Amino acid sequence: MLQLYFSPMACSLASRITLMEAGLDARYHLVHLLTKKRIEDDADFRIISAKGAVPVLILENGERLTESAAVLQYIADLKPETGLAPPPGHVDRYRLQEWLSFVGTEIHKAFLFPTFWYKDDGSLAKPRARIAQTLSVPATHLADRKFLVGDCFTVADAHLTWALLLLRPAGVDIAQWPSLSAYLERMQARPTVKEAIATEIALRKTVAATPA
């Protein structure tokens, strides 16, 4: 069985949504990102992955795969019939990779990461000044589309949905971009997304109750 290391509402949420969309059972390991401990047994998470970051997917053969862009495509390709990723070689597969990269670099690492990990204003002013230009890209793209790539839900949507969910706690009101608001509402109406969020919000209490 696949195993997913995750932290509640971290970017590993997209992997959870994808596993659920693919109908794949998995064992989920909760990680405390500050202490780098696996909460179930207090084991050192850095032994699982030196990066100390989620998601980590443990494959059936025991290999460990990291980085959302890779983990999401791996899971999607286990169930090609779901359309969670366009088939390799199709131009839409590169569009999928383009969006996975954009969410991972421009929204996550250039904005959300400094916002949540760097507490001083000096570090935050520049990323904050840049986020509107960044968000205008998916907002324009989604003005006349239901999904990021092609005409069905893909792992790129799972990734962007996670990122958009974190904008509010990061102090950005996406109501400024009606197409993004409407998209996020549609995505949150999906049963998998709804259930994944409910599960992880509930698990936040477990993390909060664990001494750092």
Place this chain on the structure above:
Amino acid sequence: MLQLYFSPMACSLASRITLMEAGLDARYHLVHLLTKKRIEDDADFRIISAKGAVPVLILENGERLTESAAVLQYIADLKPETGLAPPPGHVDRYRLQEWLSFVGTEIHKAFLFPTFWYKDDGSLAKPRARIAQTLSVPATHLADRKFLVGDCFTVADAHLTWALLLLRPAGVDIAQWPSLSAYLERMQARPTVKEAIATEIALRKTVAATPA
């Protein structure tokens, strides 16, 4: 013919190296990243790509593809016999995607980007404090490997080579990681890498001579 929008020694260098490794002719368009102008005719680069970032690859059918992770895989797949990307479906393809994501998010967006674009010390302290942990990941991986993925040069190597080249101007001495130094030396000995760097260093003067 493919067309590549690039800026000298920006991350689009990896796309140039990959086009050369693949033996593909392309038309190259030099972009001034500060003015967002195409230098050959002063055209507005934001019309080509609203992101205003390189690389942008213009495909044979006129479509525009952005984001290094997508552009590099697209070029590699045009010449599968080169081994620049492992075949889709092979586990090494996900390893390739894992490294492309790591270089794009952790080295580029979390370190190089703030270092070169944010000029105040406040924005730089945190990214700088984090880079040693980041670089220890490829350093450990390359301690007993010649290439990032499998046993030949892939687009992940093109991407990492670019990132490592920029560490010195970013104030990080990679001599602290002998495996990274040795790797960068090996990569720089490749004819394509050598020629790509020489070409772009020379073109820097063109950008410098263009009024901002």
